[in-house]
Amino acid sequence: MIDLSGVRACAKTLEATTPAAHRMVLDLHGERYELRCDDVALANELRRYFAAFLSSDHRAPVSVELHAYERPPVSFDPDDVITPPLARGSKRQKEQYVDRPDGRFVIKTRTGMVFGFGGPHNIAVGPCNDNPNQVVNFVNNRLMSRALDRGAVLAHAAAVSRGGAAVAFAGFSGMGKSTAALHLMNAPGTVFVSNDRLLLCAGARGEVVASGVPKHPRINPGTALNNPALGGIVSDQEAASLRALPHAELWQLEDKYDAIIEECFGAGRFNLVAPLRAFVVLNWGPTGAPLRVERCALAARTDLLDAIMKGPGLFHHPGRPIPTPDPEAYLSVLKDTPILEFSGGVDFEGATRECLRVLDSPQPRADPP
Numbered sequence: 001m002i003d004l005s006g007v008r009a010c011a012k013t014l015e016a017t018t019p020a021a022h023r024m025v026l027d028l029h030g031e032r033y034e035l036r037c038d039d040v041a042l043a044n045e046l047r048r049y050f051a052a053f054l055s056s057d058h059r060a061p062v063s064v065e066l067h068a069y070e071r072p073p074v075s076f077d078p079d080d081v082i083t084p085p086l087a088r089g090s091k092r093q094k095e096q097y098v099d100r101p102d103g104r105f106v107i108k109t110r111t112g113m114v115f116g117f118g119g120p121h122n123i124a125v126g127p128c129n130d131n132p133n134q135v136v137n138f139v140n141n142r143l144m145s146r147a148l149d150r151g152a153v154l155a156h157a158a159a160v161s162r163g164g165a166a167v168a169f170a171g172f173s174g175m176g177k178s179t180a181a182l183h184l185m186n187a188p189g190t191v192f193v194s195n196d197r198l199l200l201c202a203g204a205r206g207e208v209v210a211s212g213v214p215k216h217p218r219i220n221p222g223t224a225l226n227n228p229a230l231g232g233i234v235s236d237q238e239a240a241s242l243r244a245l246p247h248a249e250l251w252q253l254e255d256k257y258d259a260i261i262e263e264c265f266g267a268g269r270f271n272l273v274a275p276l277r278a279f280v281v282l283n284w285g286p287t288g289a290p291l292r293v294e295r296c297a298l299a300a301r302t303d304l305l306d307a308i309m310k311g312p313g314l315f316h317h318p319g320r321p322i323p324t325p326d327p328e329a330y331l332s333v334l335k336d337t338p339i340l341e342f343s344g345g346v347d348f349e350g351a352t353r354e355c356l357r358v359l360d361s362p363q364p365r366a367d368p369p
Contacts, residue, residue, distance in 0.1 A: 073112025
């Protein structure tokens with residue numbers, strides 16, 4: 001029986017039953033995250049996923065500890081469960097939560113996974129082996145929460161760097177920001193910074209620093225088939241079946257694949273931090289029209305903020321109201337960053353050329369600090 005009266009009590013009873021003995025340490029944003037699992041298969045899967053960030057030094061102090069336990073789905077008293085308002089654009093309720101005096105439990109409604117956090121305790125419990133990506137997301141949520149506490153803002157964006165500077169991709173629903181980032185990764189010298197979540201803050205020299213999360217893109221079959229670097233993700237037999245589908249049906253498939261960056265593009269191609277050179281907002285469609293690129297001031301195009309802003313959701317500050325993004329914070333941090341709107345027809349090759357032009361252009365000299 002798992003004690004669900006509090007996060008600390010839950011962690012204590014879980015560890016007493018089956019200690020989380022399989023350990024790895026991750027180097028993330030200059031801090032060390034210790035992740036322990038009680039199941040060897042889960043530990044091996046997470047080591048593969050986080051391979052680019054595994055630390056070889058297991059003796060130095062860690063900043064955050066997380067424990068994952070393989071269990072059947074956990075049940076709470078229904079009277080304790082809170083259902084938040086449905087997120088904008090969502091068709092079904094993905095999460096509920098239970099608040100306790102010492103922290104919060106977040107319940108994933110589809111999978112039965114439960115995540116408890118409060119104080120030093122961070123625990124994932126449930127069918128972890130069936131849902132390793134949710135354990136990955138829990139690590140990333142703890143990382144994002146710490147960065148937000150330091151003053152960063154969270155963007156719904158991917159990012160790729162080259163030559164020491166990055167371009168970020170945001171986009172309205174279905175615009176293909178991950179696909180655009182992966183096309184750009186085919187260019188020599190590019191480095192993946194983040195997928196889907198990007199933290200932005202002011203740097204010491206007035207630049208905007210983009211900090212990513214260790215999350216590999218989850219791509220649909222159409223993306224895998226149309227990028228040669230991703231060809232190994234689907235088998236030859238599956239690829240032949242997918243190519244036989246009508247184009248519209250192929251792009252509507254809900255299947256998702258993890259594109260492990262270093263397995264697809266080579267070692268050393270995933271680094272979480274880079275100064276931001278430009279922010280691209282994808283606002284195109286399948287029209288067949290030429291790609292249009294327009295540089296705009298975000299203060300004059302606040303409609304684009306809806307594509308950029310992202311709230312931290314239930315995983316930030318248990319016991320407090322769920323925070324919402326502050327548009328003024330984004331306008332402030334991005335006030336000097338070029339904003340490029342890509343509109344017209346979908347053109348990933350053209351987008352890659354435009355982004356390389358931006359990244360390879362001479363960088364303005366920064367004023368002395």
